[in-house]
Amino acid sequence: MNVANMKPEEVRAMIRRNEWIKPTSGMANGYTQANLVILRKDLAFEFLLFCQRNPKPCPVLDVTDPGSPIPQLVAPGADLRTDLPKFRIYYHGELVEEVTDIVKFWEDDMVAFLLGCSFTFESVMLNNEIPVRHIEEDRNVAMYKTNIPCVKAGRFEGPMVVSMRPIPEKDVVRAVQVTSRFPAVHGAPVHIGNPEAIGIRNICRPDFGDPVPIKEGEIPVFWACGVTPQVVAMQVKPDLMITHSPGHMFITDLRNEQFGVL
Amino acid sequence: MNVANMKPEEVRAMIRRNEWIKPTSGMANGYTQANLVILRKDLAFEFLLFCQRNPKPCPVLDVTDPGSPIPQLVAPGADLRTDLPKFRIYYHGELVEEVTDIVKFWEDDMVAFLLGCSFTFESVMLNNEIPVRHIEEDRNVAMYKTNIPCVKAGRFEGPMVVSMRPIPEKDVVRAVQVTSRFPAVHGAPVHIGNPEAIGIRNICRPDFGDPVPIKEGEIPVFWACGVTPQVVAMQVKPDLMITHSPGHMFITDLRNEQFGVL
Known part of the structure; x- marks a missing residue:
């Protein structure tokens, strides 16, 4: 089938x-x-x-x-x-x-x-020959709680959760461009390069999902993650x-x- | 001042x-x-x-x-x-x-x-040297009720209202490109060229605003208009x-x- x-x-x-x-x-x-x-x-x-x-x-x-x-x-x-x-x-x-x-x-x-x-923007990345590590390794994507506050609405509030994908340096610009085309599925990254700047202490220990290796010549790139609304809703x-x-x-x-x- | x-x-x-x-x-x-x-x-x-x-x-x-x-x-x-x-x-x-x-x-x-x-996408058009007729002529933009239905939500329903700007043929592609960048302010046009196709009988008689001349070598281009929600809300x-x-x-x-x- x-x-x-x-x-x-x-x-x-x-x-x-x-x-x-x-x-x-x-x-x-x-x-x-x-x-x-x-x-x-x-x-x-x-x-x-x-x-x-x-x-x-x-x-x-x-x-x-x-x-x-x-x-x-x-x-x-x-x-x-x-x-x-x-x-x-x-x-x-x-x-x-x-x-x-x-x-x-x-x-x-x-x-x-x-x-x-x-899934949507990952398929767009793959179509552009930008590697997606957790797909290569057949794992769940690595996700982290950040210090980036969401904008509060009524009882709903909390920090943004992000997903991380290690991107080869030569592909980072293209990764920004192709994901920017798709704001309906998280769109452009929220951060490039420095996990500590967004409150992530240990990149090897994701809060959700599985850790993935960041290889020589690769940069961690962070996208807003759809786990955010579930985590926030749960707190309510x-x-x-x-x-x-x-x-x-x-x-x-x-x-x-x-x-x-x- | x-x-x-x-x-x-x-x-x-x-x-x-x-x-x-x-x-x-x-x-x-x-x-x-x-x-x-x-x-x-x-x-x-x-x-x-x-x-x-x-x-x-x-x-x-x-x-x-x-x-x-x-x-x-x-x-x-x-x-x-x-x-x-x-x-x-x-x-x-x-x-x-x-x-x-x-x-x-x-x-x-x-x-x-x-x-x-x-106003926002018009300023973007002007920055790209695409002329905006009703600004040149110091009139209100021409707006029309269409046969394009909005998607209903509860009591709110009705046809889309569009605004029309005559664009020189050579600038139509660029007008699509530059307004597409701004989905938060109506974004890309909803129709190019044929008023009848979207239910507009007489282009010289807008339902709201002022008529503007369409010159030789210009094509009428239609954008979704912010009057739509007011008209729809009024009906409720x-x-x-x-x-x-x-x-x-x-x-x-x-x-x-x-x-x-x-």
Whole structure:
């Protein structure tokens, strides 16, 4: 089964039938995958404000109408209650369960947010022959808490989380250029070169994900990371929050290139 | 008095003292001006969703916390109740009053939206020596209702309003390029060339603003227009809505170039 060449609706149908309960990386190549955050309406406005004020870590691709599980903008034929391989259920900020659909958790006042994910800009980097170390090494990307404050919105506040990729010196300018084209999926880096300047003490010890080696002639480059909104939302301890499980993303009908601003 | 070279905070202080009750065009050159829409919180989430789904006509620059008149992101020293030369008060979608400050209208649950405005990309065009006809002729820009539907959000729906600028054939490509850099202020055009294709019957009869001549060798180019959210909001007939008066904009602390994505 060649999942790389399947269409998004085919992948989603397979996931809906519980025939694929694995990470989505490498599926429906060229199509944009997204992070999922679901909150009740009473928190949704503050969370949307938070995303609007912090577009680099929280690039909004779609927000559903309250009560509707249909992402009208990015996949009108999909259902967010069933079309991701795995979900996480949090009560009061505590992970209590991991499930393959959320039909029985869905409520009439829920609002689902789909946020851009770094898979998109990594595929753009690879298309430009810029190496992506954690893909080469088949690990999770290295992620760090920083001292860069997000802009507060209501109860939502906290530091930005970044992901790091070691980039060969000769490719750093190109990496800035090609990722800048995609503000809807984190866009340009937030920092180049000096981890301490953004509050990272030990580059070998990421706060999330796996460490990757930085080779001779490479520079650590940092991008705003989609883990940020989840970490921040967790601190608010919402009565109920639902997210995708890490790596088990939602696959949209839109191609990566359609998010290029130029 | 050289208002073009004044700093934004100087201009706003003058406006706050009611010493300038005129349009803001040409003031604090190089700094971004913004449209204002104020709604009560019960409509604010839907309106923010509408903007998020329709970023070309409704590019959000800042949204205040409910009850706060301070635009923290774009001008933390400003007060939106006093720092615009003229405001319009609408009850149930009807214009009832035009005032120079809204201190007595301000309520604890109000949310203010600052939306990008075409002044910014016009200055970018001028810097690239692309002529802007209505500026040359000292008229208001020509605006038209189209058959392009906005994406609905709750009670907010309606067609996109566009502004038209006649561009010399040789400059059309460059006009697309330079405005694409600024998605926060309407960005790239939505249509080039054929008014009928987007539902405009008579190019000589704009729905808002003034007609401008299209000369030999020029092509009409259409951009999404910031009048769209006001027209759409008016149809919802909110109990109370406050906006800037046309041309009497809010001047932010940010320079136009700071909104360039690349």
